[in-house]
Amino acid sequence: MPKAPAGTLYRGREGMWSWVAHRITGVLVFFFLFAHVLDTALVRVSPSSYNEVIEVYKSPIVNLLEVGLVAAVLFHALNGIRIILIDFWESGPKYQKQMLYIELVLFVVLLVPAAYRMLLHTAETLFGSAT
Amino acid sequence: MATAAAPSGRGAPELVAPELVAPRSPQRRTKPGAAKVRSNFELYAWVFMRISGLLLFFLVLGHLFIMNILDGGVQRVNFGFVAGRWASPFWRLWDLVMLLLAELHGTNGLRTVINDYAERAQTRFWLKMLLYTSAFLVVTLGTLVIFTFDPDL
Secondary structure, eight states, X not given: OOOOOTTOOOOOHHHHHHHHHHHHHHXXXXXXXXXHHHHHHGGGXXXXXXXXXXXXXXXXXXXXXXXXXXXXXXXXXXXXXXXXXXXXXXXXXXXXXXXHHHHHHXXXXXXXXXXXXXXXXXXXXXXXXXX | OOOOOOOOSSSSOOOOOOOOOOTTXXXXXXXXXXXXXXXXXXXXXXXXXXXXXXXXXXXXXXHHIIIXXXXXXXXXXXXXXXXXXXXXXXXXXXXXXXXXXXXXXXXXXXXXXXXXXXXXXXXXXXXXXXXXXXXXXXHHHXXXXXXXXXXXX
């Protein structure tokens, strides 16, 4: 492996890339939360304005974006547990790479059925098997 | 940011190893005309991120599971659904704790990101003012909505 250039702390590999993904997913979820509190606040305006905006969440494209949101939250949540283990478990730093691979397996195992359930209605509406 | 010292004179630049302070070490803030202030704020922020993160793991994943996956998912959500949930103090408390922890966790996360990437002191200051203003609005609005919700609106 080539030596990292002097003057940077970035070392690549599992450690850095999981950190990068943790940042990106965190910032994305934070911006979604801002929008989500505003749309939920419409329950205080009127039932019809709330229902109108919630309809947007049920449309096919936004439904797909919701799967992206769930993926971002799920990664951030699982990787957060890994960070806590690195910080507080004495062997945490030693096994940080192994924990990342376990985390990625869990991520796929949990996300696939969740995405299936979330997209089922949209798929049935789009491809006509909805009754 | 790890920066090497500026080249002195015309010759080859001096190579100086970046000076690194351990993360979360107490900050020494020197105010003009005041004694040195030592603060453990960064340590408390670090502890808060871990405690709130652990709680949010269950609160947020539970919320996503109920709202997006359980019986019908988002397709069944409307004003009546919200009214039914918020008739129970349990779900109001769940949503309130989740709102406060998530907004504070996210605000502290973005504070870290701003400190890392905004290099000018003025830019850092104004980005953080914008961040804290938005956090105040979100917390206030969200809390108000949870407490004043009226199912007969």
